[in-house]
Amino acid sequence: MNENTPGAVPSGERGSGGPPLVLPRGKTESVARLVTVFGSLGSDREKRVHYVFDVGEAKYWETMVAASGPVRSIVPELPSAAWYERELHDQYGIEITGHPDLRPLVFHENWPEGVHPMVDAVNQVPWASREYRFLTVQGDGVAEVAVGPVHAGIIEPGHFRFSVVGDTVLHLELRHFYTHKGTEKLFEGSLVNAGAMIAESVSGDNCFAHAIAYSQAVENACRAEVPPRASAIRLIGLELERLVSHISDLGGLCTDVGFSVAAAYATRIKEFLLRASADCSGTRYWRGIAVPGGLRFDLESRKILGLSQAVSLAARQFADLARVILETPSIQNRFETAGVVSPEVARDLAVVGPVARASGIDLDVRRDHPYGHYKSAQFEVPVTHYGDVMARAKIRIKEAAISARLIQQIASALPIGSVLAPLELDGEMHGSSAVESPRGELYYWLEGSDGRLTRCHIKSPSFQNWPAMPFAIADNIIADFPLINKSFNLSYSGCDR
Amino acid sequence: MIFEVLERSLQQPNRVIPVEALLGNCDGSRMPDVTSARLTPAIAQRLVEVCPTTAFSMGELGDRPCLKLSYAECIGCGRCEEPSEGAVVTAPRFTWCGLPKANLARLWDLESHTEITPPRPNPEMVRGQIRSLFGKALNIRQLDAGSCNGCEAEISALTNPYYDLERFGIHFVASPKHADMLLVTGPVTRNMAEAVKTTYEAVPSPKLVVAVGACGCSGGIFAGSHAVVGGVDAVIPVDGYIPGCPPTPAMLMTGILEVLRRRTVR
Known part of the structure; x- marks a missing residue:
């Protein structure tokens, strides 16, 4: 196991006496609930990743790993971390290994590749035109319905890509972050x-x-x-x-x-x-x-x-x-x-x-x-x-x-x-x-x-x-x-x- | 079941607020007003320092120092009241809604303690003009260009039984192709800029655009962010501005009717 892997250490070995944080799927009852994952910069501007868990008894438990190199994804154990790690990848340029889907989350086609606002200077970011690949659902009679970002009502913008057979939805892909304001x-x-x-x-x-x-x-x-x-x-x-x-x-x-x-x-x-x-x-x-x-x-x-x-x-x-x-x-x-x-x-x-x-x-x-x-x-x-x-x-x-x-x-x-x-x-x-x-x-x-x-x-x-x-x-x-x-x-x- | 619903409807008193009581009303918005006589250069300086956006700024007119209050930037946080020694109070009425951008700023001469804001081309609406707005139709398409949803909450309130915007023949429509007016909220984010332009182009001419809220008017508290392009007018032409964070339903109605009046009552 990589040194930069968070969690995955049973209680006792961590020294804090906390419960095991990451267990195989199927034993989810005993897994502490993931609260959030986010990045920060240390005093020497070294990238860090923070993981916060709810471990019960009125306690939030936080752990941090240095992220000068790649960090192993926790998504295979904790699917709830998927968007957090994609955001880290966008905002900090932290390489995440083993993540099933690292497409840009926060930034759209207009954002140039390799610019990470939480690390880089972002005074004059040029406009780019990148490609975004939606998931495709294939099969007999499957049709795609694209909705948004502008919706028919007094509501906020976001994009929904439905794959339907007749009226029934097979799959919905979300594309959000239209209101991302930094x-x-x-x-x-x-x-x-x-x-x-x-x-x-x-x-x-x-x-x-x-x-x-x-x-x-x-x-x-x-x-x-x-x-x-x-x-x-x-x-x-x-x-x-x-x-x-x-x-x-x-x-x-x-x-x-x-x-x-x-x-x-x-x-x-x-x-x-x-x-x-x-x-x-x-x-x-x-x-x-x-x-x-x-x-x-x-x-x-x-x-x-x-x-x-x-x-x-x-x-x-x-x-x-x-x-x-x-x-x-x-x-x-x-x-x-x-x-x-x-x-x-x-x-x-x-x-x-x-x-x-x-x-x-x-x-x-x-x-x-x-x-x-x-x-x-x-x-x-x-x-x-x-x-x-x-x-x-x-x-x-x-x-x-x-x-x-x-x-x-x-x-x-x-x-x-x-x-x-x-x-x-x-x-x-x-x-x-x-x-x-x-x-x-x-x-x-x-x-x-x-x-x-x-x-x-x-x-x-x-x-x-x-x-x-x-x-x-x-x-x-x-x-x-x-x-x-x-x-x-x-x-x-x-x-x- | 339906009879129970109907019975409740009949028991309810009429809640509609008369239009005269709504125009200029700004209860619950905490927009600032300045009492000229109490304004000193020292207080003016403090107002500029305490303002979290750039609503208050110092300027000069000729060689005389003056204080500028731009409602386009004001988020109604009320922080200017504390150090003002009574020079800034919560406005009891607010009529800077639906005006062109040039009319959103007020100026005070700090030496003579007088307001020197250039007069507006049109004075406030009089009763006859309000009446003349009835009986016309206006279709509004609301467009969120990146707002926090505060403005949307207040715009939705326009259709509730207190404000009942439909009494003026004003409707919210689902498609920009059906709209006469775009009501645009939020700072325009990078990710929405293209959609805002496309939506604007989809509205048939002649069309009106109203920028709503501090963010829509100027970018508000998000001005300068790397992910934000600016206020609505950074992307599409705007006919009228409705300040506030968020503007109350009464301010929204005042602003929409003001824009409508400039277009219809000559």
């Missing part, structure tokens, strides 16, 4: 306090979760203690974001099956909450509120109570709407058995969030790696195992109700005091943090020195979950794709960054 590179050199604004622009509808994950990573690096009032208000913001997102998703599912009345109800409830949110915090999506150390400003308790009342009303209306939707026979017909993600696929691809919980994977960062006010909060984590559109819809309905209860619980017992703790930013810093965003586990890892960032990596739940989509759509009819896609509710921008 975000991780933008963090480099940024002031630590300004980084929260970049984090907020990674995925616009989950901006508060990103701001919190970023801020917590800084706080962990500086060993800063966030004041109780700030962490309570953060919890309210995070749960509100989840509630709004889940309401919007259920409405979107109704839109995609032509149940427009229910869809309009959902948009009405969502808008009611966004307006209540603007009344409370001055911003509809809680932008510009979270900063490393706490919050930029305090929110009045009176206004938070007002928000909590609005949440209570919205949650009641949503529960009523959800009951009507779930009892509608045509909805049951469309939702049930559509887009199944089996527990095996979910585990192999290490999916996270509601998609994982709908496929029997009991995983929630709020409970498993508690942070901030979640350490003392009481809440359940719903899990079901059918893995179809209906399962994902039901998980969201249950979580919305739980989020609403959490908001009311915390709002009724808000701590008093300041909302911003001072940060000690001098010297070297290194920290990471995870947050359960509405789409699942969001993980930030950063390094900096003297108040400026040198590296910030974002593991977004969408990047993790997109590769499971082709498995969910296979054997379904192509007309169900919008519905199945919506039931995942993945962010393109969060994935592409």
Whole structure:
């Protein structure tokens, strides 16, 4: 075994006493879950590869290998690493041996070969015209349907290449990263306090979760203690974001099956909450509120109570709407058995969030790696195992109700005091943090020195979950794709960054 | 089942916000406004330093120092309020939506404490003009050129029962070939540049292009990234700009109607 091989070492030999990280397939229950793989540069600008695993007992376990030479792929053992290693290959030019598919992921035909933004200077990158080879599916009656990047709706861009026989999808190939904005590179050199604004622009509808994950990573690096009032208000913001997102998703599912009345109800409830949110915090999506150390400003308790009342009303209306939707026979017909993600696929691809919980994977960062006010909060984590559109819809309905209860619980017992703790930013810093965003586990890892960032990596739940989509759509009819896609509710921008 | 749905519909009050209450409304956007009388050269300098984009910048008009606020770059983060000693406040109203780029910047003379922004060619809409916009049809094709999805969330909200854009005969259409207006969000990424041009070409003439959000107007917080080409006008011609990060539905509506008015009300 190559010296540069991560994992694959049984417990004991590593010295840290961790569990075996990589076992043969089939024994996946005992494998630690891969969280992310990313690169960085050492102080001598030597390339490094970091591997982060969730090893249970509220611990993330990180290991690093030097990558001056080729690094052996872990994809044969952990398929969930496939996109991460392709990204490493693109961004750092790290040679990965044994990877089944090292086509460019992040960069398209226009990007010249051999330019790696995380290592090279990229001020004036010439436009190239390279070739991209899609997988081909052959056989009698197989046709290709190419969709995107521009889609017929108010949605983000991405390309889908379906291979179909009649209406049935044999294979879906994803081609994303149309919204790649070089975000991780933008963090480099940024002031630590300004980084929260970049984090907020990674995925616009989950901006508060990103701001919190970023801020917590800084706080962990500086060993800063966030004041109780700030962490309570953060919890309210995070749960509100989840509630709004889940309401919007259920409405979107109704839109995609032509149940427009229910869809309009959902948009009405969502808008009611966004307006209540603007009344409370001055911003509809809680932008510009979270900063490393706490919050930029305090929110009045009176206004938070007002928000909590609005949440209570919205949650009641949503529960009523959800009951009507779930009892509608045509909805049951469309939702049930559509887009199944089996527990095996979910585990192999290490999916996270509601998609994982709908496929029997009991995983929630709020409970498993508690942070901030979640350490003392009481809440359940719903899990079901059918893995179809209906399962994902039901998980969201249950979580919305739980989020609403959490908001009311915390709002009724808000701590008093300041909302911003001072940060000690001098010297070297290194920290990471995870947050359960509405789409699942969001993980930030950063390094900096003297108040400026040198590296910030974002593991977004969408990047993790997109590769499971082709498995969910296979054997379904192509007309169900919008519905199945919506039931995942993945962010393109969060994935592409 | 359908009767239960209908019963609920009948129980709901009408939520539609009158257009007069929407135009110029910017609640929840935190766009900044400057109080001229409180502005000093020292405060102006601090605003330039604290701004994470280049929305605030110093300039000179003749030999007099002046402060420039370009809404195209502003992401509404509110960080300029703290060091401003009251010179910057959250704008109670915001009407810089749907204007040409030249009209998106404001200027203040720091010696005389007065705003010296050149007047806009068209004043704000009056009631009669609003009415004249009804009864026409406009088909909009929304195009994401690389946005974070924040603008999309707010654009989708335009069709909800509060804003009901359809009351103006404005529809979102699925194909650029059916569109009169392209509503483009996001900084144009390298990977989307070609698709943006192709989509623009597919819209039949005469066509309108509106750039949405700080990113669409200027590249916003992503300006200068190696993976981003710039704002929408770096790739295709733009008729009107709607600032904000993201612009609220009311700001979007103000901007769309403003662009429409410039085209139809002469």
